[in-house]
Amino acid sequence: MQVPAQVEYEKATSVGQALSLLARYAPAGRILAGGHSLIPMMKLRLAQPEVLIDINGIAGLRYISRSGHELRIGALARHADLLSSELAGQHFTILHDAERVIADPVVRQWGTIGGSLCQADPSEDLSAAFAALKGSMIIHGPGGSREVPARAFHTGPYETVVGPAEMLTEIRLPVRRDTGSAYLKVCRRAGDWPIGAAGAAIWLADGRIADVGIGLTAVGAAHFVAAEAEEFLRGQPAGEEAFARAGEIAAAHCNPVADQRGPVEYKRHLVGELTVRVLRLAVRRALGLGSMEPAS
Ligand SMILES: Cc1cc2nc3c(=O)[nH]c(=O)nc-3n(C[C@H](O)[C@H](O)[C@H](O)COP(=O)(O)OP(=O)(O)OC[C@H]3O[C@@H](n4cnc5c(N)ncnc54)[C@H](O)[C@@H]3O)c2cc1C
Incomplete structure (x- = not known):
């Protein structure tokens, strides 16, 4: 059984107290929130804080x-x-x-x-x-x-x-007007980390895309953003042709790695397809055309 190394424990009940404790122990102190990521990392000795600062009491x-x-x-x-x-x-x-x-x-x-x-x-x-x-x-x-x-x-x-x-x-x-947003993820089984996932928020003006945000995860997109696809979409009519091109651009500019979840080409394909689908869904929602709940 994996167990973490010995560690001291402090409990903070205010932000000010948490900051004082962090300052006192830095860089050896580490915030403990839910512990779902930190504790497994400590068990594997990938994280070895000397002091845990529990902030759950704030x-x-x-x-x-x-x-x-x-x-x-x-x-x-x-x-x-x-x-x-x-x-x-x-x-x-x-x-x-x-x-x-x-x-x-x-x-x-x-x-x-x-x-x-x-x-x-x-x-x-x-x-x-x-x-x-x-x-x-x-x-x-x-x-x-x-x-x-x-x-x-x-x-x-x-x-x-x-x-x-x-x-x-x-x-x-x-919070802005005339917005729609959506997120879709493909994973190997329910509750798993994504093979690839995309999210979009879209702001419309007179049927055109006034502004758009496209987030990508698990596929090596810098800062989790499909910046080139966003740039292409701004000012375009909110329709299938523009979404298809944005999907191609997002797929070309992300940087996935091959791993147990799939090869690079498959992940790029997912990015293209998911980008098109979240844009389509976000626009439908912005226009109040029904939520088309994504399958989970
Ligand atoms: C079985 C399993 C499946 C999961 N599947 C997914 C998934 O599909 N998608 C997904 O996105 N995530 C997934 N997760 C990750 C999960 O969402 C995170 O483990 C969890 O939400 C992290 O929050 P926590 O409060 O437990 O953080 P902790 O483990 O307490 O902390 C994580 C890190 O953040 C630091 N930290 C925490 N709070 C602060 C703060 N306020 N300021 C500064 N530093 C802070 C800690 O010091 C630590 O370094 C999964 C986790 C598990 C265990």
């Missing part, structure tokens, strides 16, 4: 609420909170699409949104969804807080801009 970090033109998600909100949030589903169907296919109910009950993002797994689903929605992350540290675009949050596989004495506290998503 009551004010678990929320999903609207503030002005933003949806705000506290870092300690669980996957299950997001899945059951009517507010989130009302504005961003993509989040419910994604949460329905993330892991299993046990992981979703305890795994946090902040933990998922900070783990920065290159196959993580919400990073693609938040990139598509052009959200931002609020990071607190010794010098105060800063806001970082979701698209600049990850610096590489398992790496983010969050420093050893900092913590992610909130995710912000802009």
